[in-house]
Amino acid sequence: MEKTISFIGAGKMAEAIISGLLSSKKLTNAQIIISDKYDKRRIEIEETYNVRSTPDNAACVKEGDVVFIAVKPQDVEGVLEQCKGKLGQKLVVSIAAGVDIAFIESILDKQTRIIRVMPNISVTVGEGMSVIIKNNSADATDINLLKELLSSVGDVIELKNEGLFHAVTALSGSGPAYVFMFLEALSDAGVRMGLSREISNRLAIQTVIGAGKMAKESELSFATLREAVTSPAGTTAEALAVLESKSIRSAIVEAVKAATLKSKEMSTRS
Ligand SMILES: NC(=O)c1ccc[n+]([C@@H]2O[C@H](COP(=O)([O-])OP(=O)(O)OC[C@H]3O[C@@H](n4cnc5c(N)ncnc54)[C@H](OP(=O)(O)O)[C@@H]3O)[C@@H](O)[C@H]2O)c1
Structure with missing residues (x-):
């Protein structure tokens, strides 16, 4: 795969996905760049996985074709504000629980290609269940790309009705x-x-x-x-x-x- 993937937030979930992507050999270390507001954590992930890193979220966004928002739900708004106007044709992927597409579009815009993911904790052992949904600007190619990336940490299913994400949260x-x-x-x-x-x-x-x-x-x-x-x-x-x-x-x-x-x-x- 040719794409570069940026991770804003290098916590548990981002680490699991990075680890899965590298072990599946879908991406090389140089195709991954991370940023995290916590320097110690950022450097730990950089050194453990030999990926690139920057303390600057905007610089991290600039590098990626796909930008994963992997911070806690309460930090999403601030991160999206930082990304605003810098996304161009990039695909934005949010894994934040409970943050819906309308909220993300209200800060970015409806033209931005957005995919929302509800993963579960078992991605940390490569046996996760990730449910994905796209906004109107994202297309089938974006969905296929996400399926390919997330299949390195478990099973992936696309839903078309975001209202069902409450049931997904409750089940998987x-x-x-x-x-x-x-x-x-x-x-x-x-x-x-x-x-x-x-x-x-x-x-x-x-x-x-x-x-x-x-x-x-x-x-x-x-x-x-x-x-x-x-x-x-x-x-x-x-x-x-x-x-x-x-x-x-x-x-x-x-x-x-x-x-x-x-x-x-x-x-x-x-
Ligand atoms: N864990 C699960 O089972 C699970 C399941 C489904 C979905 N999710 C979703 O996955 C997302 C990530 O969860 P996680 O468990 O990986 O969280 P986490 O371990 O707390 O990781 C988030 C990381 O992002 C950093 N961060 C916070 N604000 C930032 C900012 N403005 N810029 C850059 N980095 C920032 C945090 O730093 P600080 O620690 O310094 O704040 C932390 O290192 C959450 O939105 C959660 O809802 C998690």
């Missing part, structure tokens, strides 16, 4: 926390049944990884996969009956609904 954005809670409970259960914590943790983790991989690779529905490991009157059936009696399904649906509503509420408040 917050989802890793639900899985961690499930892992905690599974491991606690193993300990209660006599396994050591270490063995219980390993069993729980590998079970979640393996089931996730099967679900991803199989053409079968989740329900069919579940039935395939549930012998009549067997141990799994016994456990599933308890889970059903405790309403696990409706608890999960209610949880995702509550997170979706919270995301909507937070965006109308700001």
